[in-house]
Amino acid sequence: MTAPSAPPSTPSAPATPQAFFDYHRTVIGYHGTRRSTAQALVDGAPFTASTNDDDWLGHGIYFWEYAPQQAWWWARRRYGEDDAAVVGAMIHLGRCLDLLDPANARLLGPAHANLLAALAAAGQKAPGNANTHKYLDCAVFQYLFSKLDEAGYHYESVRAVFVPLRAGGMPRLWERSGVFEGGHIQISVREPRNILAVWSVRKDGRYGKGP
Numbered sequence: 001m002t003a004p005s006a007p008p009s010t011p012s013a014p015a016t017p018q019a020f021f022d023y024h025r026t027v028i029g030y031h032g033t034r035r036s037t038a039q040a041l042v043d044g045a046p047f048t049a050s051t052n053d054d055d056w057l058g059h060g061i062y063f064w065e066y067a068p069q070q071a072w073w074w075a076r077r078r079y080g081e082d083d084a085a086v087v088g089a090m091i092h093l094g095r096c097l098d099l100l101d102p103a104n105a106r107l108l109g110p111a112h113a114n115l116l117a118a119l120a121a122a123g124q125k126a127p128g129n130a131n132t133h134k135y136l137d138c139a140v141f142q143y144l145f146s147k148l149d150e151a152g153y154h155y156e157s158v159r160a161v162f163v164p165l166r167a168g169g170m171p172r173l174w175e176r177s178g179v180f181e182g183g184h185i186q187i188s189v190r191e192p193r194n195i196l197a198v199w200s201v202r203k204d205g206r207y208g209k210g211p
Contacts, residue, residue, distance in 0.1 A: 023093040029063025029187050030201060031087050032075030038085035041198050049192070053127070056134035057158040058141030060188030061195070063089060065159070068205035070184050086201040091187060092194045094156035100185075111144035118143075131164075145190070156191035 033041070041047065047061045055062070064070040068086060075084035097104055119126050127135035145155060163183045164171065171181040189195060200209045 023096045030068045030071035032071040035085040054133040056137045057188040063187045065185040090197040096157045099160040115143040158188040
């Protein structure tokens with residue numbers, strides 16, 4: 001890692017904000033899409049960032065880290081069995097807001113508080129979250145990144161664990177288990193040039209086209 005420097009703090013930020021690291025590390029991510037888009041991506045077309053207002057890590061290009069079957073599940077659910085496709089990608093995390101490091105989460109609390117204060121001052125209502133639609137999460141990340149970008153701290157990726165919610169709560173494998181059914185790591189790539197290579201992925205998760 002390069003020598004860290006501290007990003008700017010907000011009025012309610014902790015006294016020692018998290019370090020600004022460049023992750024000299026690559027990971028493999030999987031992206032669910034439709035068949036025509038997958039072929040275009042493998043042929044060299046650029047990815048298009050998601051800009052939905054419920055993107056839980058903010059706007060970016062989303063991947064499941066080392067989880068091809070998770071990407072296939074999503075693609076089938078979104079596009080149907082006949083049109084679903086998955087591509088794999090080698091991703092350089094670069095300057096990554098890695099929320100698996102608890103120190104990095106310290107930026108989010110102050111960003112949330114400051115966003116709510118700014119919305120209240122403007123007479124606007126804060127968005128809310130639902131089980132599968134994270135409107136407030138998206139707004140907080142977008143607010144945080146806009147402030148960091150303005151100060152010259154441009155994060156290239158975000159990495160976090162997602163635990164799905166179902167009726168009755170979080171789906172633990174057994175009572176009080178620390179393992180959750182369907183839990184996975186997602187990456188949102190904010191800098192497209194950090195996607196180094198793209199390839200087709202079979203339904204069994206192996207490299208290549210076909211069944």
